[in-house]
Amino acid sequence: MHLELIGLGKTFADGKQSREIPAISSVNLRVEQGQLVSIVGPSGCGKSTLLRIISGLEKSFEGKVLLDGQEIVKPTNDVGLVFQQYALFPWRTMCENIEFGLEIMGMCKEERRAIAEKYIHLFGMQGFEDRYPCQLSGGMQQRVAIARTLIMNPKLVLMDEPFGSLDSQTRNDMQEFLMDLRRERNDTILFVTHNVDEAVFLSDRIVVLSKRPAKSLRIFELIAPHPRDRTSKESNDIRREVIGILRQERISPSPAAN
Numbered sequence: 001m002h003l004e005l006i007g008l009g010k011t012f013a014d015g016k017q018s019r020e021i022p023a024i025s026s027v028n029l030r031v032e033q034g035q036l037v038s039i040v041g042p043s044g045c046g047k048s049t050l051l052r053i054i055s056g057l058e059k060s061f062e063g064k065v066l067l068d069g070q071e072i073v074k075p076t077n078d079v080g081l082v083f084q085q086y087a088l089f090p091w092r093t094m095c096e097n098i099e100f101g102l103e104i105m106g107m108c109k110e111e112r113r114a115i116a117e118k119y120i121h122l123f124g125m126q127g128f129e130d131r132y133p134c135q136l137s138g139g140m141q142q143r144v145a146i147a148r149t150l151i152m153n154p155k156l157v158l159m160d161e162p163f164g165s166l167d168s169q170t171r172n173d174m175q176e177f178l179m180d181l182r183r184e185r186n187d188t189i190l191f192v193t194h195n196v197d198e199a200v201f202l203s204d205r206i207v208v209l210s211k212r213p214a215k216s217l218r219i220f221e222l223i224a225p226h227p228r229d230r231t232s233k234e235s236n237d238i239r240r241e242v243i244g245i246l247r248q249e250r251i252s253p254s255p256a257a258n
């Protein structure tokens with residue numbers, strides 16, 4: 001499996017002021033099987049728009065999204081999504097939330113329950129199966145959201161600031177949890193975050209985007225083995241460089257929207 005983004009561009013029409021808002025400009029990227037690639041960039045630069053295009057949710061855009069050479073033009077089970085807002089069904093228990101995709105596929109109750117239980121075990125959530133989302137901590141709700149996505153075995157997982165609403169300790173725990181999960185499974189993940197520490201801790205590569213319209217400014221390859229030391233010289237050096245690029249983006253003048 002591999003993902004290719006070729007010359008991706010997107011311009012929104014601002015109906016009220018009848019002008020165009022360029023959001024993404026000529027983004028090229030290749031993601032290989034099993035990689036975790038982070039995308040960092042200033043707030044509002046077009047990160048979520050980029051993921052929406054890759055997931056097939058945007059109808060009009062420039063360029064191509066290829067998954068294993070096949071163009072993605074509409075939402076598909078091959079691409080799984082995890083958002084900052086967990087978007088769990090409040091009226092379904094943990095187990096029923098995790099089983100949701102299998103149920104839609106028409107799998108019988110016993111079979112999907114058996115698979116969901118494997119995920120509940122893998123995710124360390126035994127004993128909470130029958131709880132409703134409001135009875136779970138934020139970290140556990142996000143684990144349910146990730147399990148619900150991974151149970152479908154997507155070829156590619158898109159995560160949009162998935163730990164953005166968690167407190168910093170839970171966020172660190174979730175980052176470690178995601179790394180543990182990657183030792184068990186070989187998922188390919190495109191991970192949007194504006195948290196540079198998180199990107200340095202998790203990623204095989206970091207793509208730094210410019211301010212809107214987003215274009216790729218720099219790609220960092222990270223080779224330190226996992227689990228990574230968040231305070232190592234290598235981590236600090238990369239963090240400093242990424243932060244320096246982002247700071248430069250903030251202080252350089254904005255291109256006028258045309």
Ligand SMILES: Nc1ncnc2c1ncn2[C@@H]1O[C@H](COP(=O)(O)OP(=O)(O)O)[C@@H](O)[C@H]1O
Nearest residue numbers: 012021023042043044045046047048049050212
């Ligand atoms: N449906 C839309 N119509 C018009 N402008 C939009 C729409 N969606 C996003 N935008 C604009 O595109 C830019 C990028 O948005 P987004 O991708 O959400 O940024 P990010 O996720 O990096 O914070 C923003 O300026 C936003 O206001």
Ligand SMILES: [Mg+2]
Nearest residue numbers: 047048049160
């Ligand atoms: Mg966003």
